[in-house]
Amino acid sequence: MSATVLPGTTVPAQHVNLKLGPGLTQNSRTNDASPSIVTTRAGSLNHSSNGSKWWVESNSRRYVPAPQESVIGVIVQKVGDGFRVDIGSAHYASLDGLAFEGATKRNKPNLKIGCLVYARVSLAHKDMDPELECFDAQTRKAEGFGEVKGGFLVRCSLKMCRDLLDPKHFLLPLLGARFPLEAAVGMNGRVWVSAKVPKQIIAISRCIEAVDPDGGGMEEIDAKAFLGTLDV
Template identity: 75%
Template sequence: MAFILPGESVPAQHVNLKLGPGLLQSNQSSASGLGIISTRSGSLHHNANGSKWWIENNSRRYVPAPQESVIGVITARSGDGYRVDIGAAHQASLDGLAFEGASKRNKPNLRIGCIVYARVSLAHKDMEPELECFDAQTRKAEGFGELKGGFVGRCSLKMCRELLDPNHFLLPLLGSLFQLEAAVGTNGRVWVNTDAVKRTIAVTRCIEAVDPDGGGMDEKAVKQFIQTLDLAS
């Protein structure tokens, strides 16, 4: 992990290279790589085999990037599609056919205010983002689509990325205590659904407590914090 500034070159090379937030491929390659440059300051990360690269920072506003999962709110209908608020500078578009098994005769009828879990299919600085509610490889919903019931909480973008890590302790810990459904968007939103309102509130309070921009609690501290909450059925 290294700290990088806007405009610096990134030595990213891979046959199936995918660029995440904060990185852009220029028209010209360089001796150090494929002409990948940073568009923001932050810490540079890549996965184990070097096929995915991205920059993490403590940005307050979400900047959409392809393949990222987001939680959005339907704000308007536009022809056969929808306008969706994902917390970015511009609203995103969601085609009515961008759902598993959708056709012109059979497609979801979403209302204004509905919550959707979607994947960013297109993101470009000069175009509005586009969303779809299925996995690009399997064409199956895979959890994407309308989120019914539950509660949408907010946290820092860094916290969302931590919750998306399968090795992070918080959601498995809470799921071992009571029935829990959760969807995490990279846009600073987390949807949670439990069998009791007080447990839903407890989950959001725990997320706030662990958030680096909040309490920054570790696993031991969270377990002690949970004992102070009324989670009995």
Template identity: 70%
Template structure:
């Protein structure tokens, strides 16, 4: 982990590297590729060493292609929708960007509806574009309309933590009661539990474990859960 500034070049030899927030691939006129830092922060990488990103204290989400996000439909625009994903500009979601969608068979999303989507286009000079299927399989793979449940807002760092399969929080909660979640990299987590008490408990635990909030570790969260009426 090291501190990086905009314009710096990141050196890595991994063949199947994935870039997260704060990094961008640049190809010069001679076809040489390099990875450029686009925002100040600390350079982070996953345990496998195949994904890098820059962790900063920004609270505004910067769209990155292939990242999962939770959006809120704000308006219908012809055959597509405008979706708030917490970035500087709203994203667009085409009516055909769903598994099995066709001109005659497409979702009928309403304003304020939640959707779990992938960023399919992220460019500084264009508005973000979303799709609700996996680019490889063309299957929904969990993406699409989110019905019911409850939306929790947290830091971008907390979302990255929850997306890490080795993070303790969701497995700990899942061992106590049935729980469905959708995690966006844009500071939003959708949760669906059996009853209101469990839903509130999950939301409070996320807030308590958030580095920008309580920052509790696993032992502290276990004690915290024991104080909840579950």
């Protein structure tokens, strides 16, 4: 079960392969004391079934980058061999031109201002700009990361994005049963969607807005009825 926490709450997280998600930080050791883990924001404290992953769930308005989170960004500037990317956080993120599968100094992606990229946060620190990469850190393969072309970018609440990433959530399977679609969900309140025809893309975006807790907040039964009213 999840528990409601406030900033500064000590978290009893212990595991050999402990991974801290958004809303948690580990204090450095003081004398002989072991490092403590405390919350940095209010919300619902959650952890995985084996206790290896801990995070604080909250529906904040502004995205706060956290390592290993997937995001959808917009290229806003080219700087040297890299790019500045808007990911909806307080500061632009940096994306190196070599942080793509197979990229070399002579063969780098030529991204234009306004292009969308599906990337992962590789570095997030309160005193530094976040850094992104467009490949899997272990395999060095794209694994779906990189520039996304066509489609449409839907902006929604951070909680809606977390819901869509839950395999048990009803919306994407419901839409996929009606027509083929592609979707990339970022943890930063952005969802890229694509389908064969524009009216299907419009239907997807309208359904996301209708189910969004900050929008219509529809449940599955209401969402099915709403989808039935759309011309798809």
